[in-house]
Amino acid sequence: MTQDPAPPGADAGDVAHDPDLNPADAPVAAVPAIVPVPTRLRVVVLQHPQEKREALATAPLIAQVLPQATIKVGLSWPSLKAVLEEDEDPYLWGVLYLGSREDSTDLDAPLTLLDRHGERLSHQRATLGELQGIVALDGTWSQAKTLWWRNPWLLKLRRIVLNPPAPSAYGKVRREPRREALSTLEAVAMAISQIERRPSAYDQITAPLADLIQANLRPPRAARGRRRPPQRKPKATPSSGD
Secondary structure, three states: OOOOOOOOOOOOOOOEEOOOOOHHHOOOOOOOOOOOOOOOOEEEEEEOOOHHHOOOOOHHHHHHHOOOEEEEEEEEOOOHHHHHOOOOOHHHEEEEOOOOHHHOOOOOOOEEEEOOOOOEOOOHHHHHHHOOEEEEEEOOHHHHHHHHHHOHHHHHOEEEEEOOOOOOHHHHOOOOOOOOOOOHHHHHHHHHHHHOOOOHHHHHHHOOHHHHHHHHOOOOHHHHOOOOOOOOOOOOOOOOOO
């Protein structure tokens, strides 16, 4: 079982976000026209400020693919209401949990809901059907943990543990800390496809990811050309005296 975040109240009043950073407006390199995918669920992505500068950040794709998505850049917010700027019941929201598949008692299930104590919730399907939205933490593993600890209101949300059937496509260009780790876009897509019971939604939502990855792949060594060795200057021969 993973360790719980900081107790409620820690940094709860420390609002640290930059309103001038808008991931939705960030350029997405070499990605063709993106087709929006309507969803029943609302999506909130809390993005670490340092992730905003990454060329491989998928939050801009989420903002373009999902009309229901809200991207917030910062470190902490006092509540879900402050993030959404409207009143919402946190118990009707889920958060993509940083725990591993071992935190789930059903290792074969692609998605499992846990309570705040890490215990599997009963009536999984009924509870999933009641969810109105999901929250995802965007950043490196350590950055995502920082977001988790600095926002204790996340404890009120249902914990969503994913068990991906295959490794992340992200592994081609960005090292993941463990096998079940996914990019934020892949994790959101998997959660939506499972909660809304729409298997096709995963491929629809992640369609732009292949182009983003391809745009950031380094060309093969042969294509980059070989570096020519430095030319050695010929040694000067001593002149013979007359």
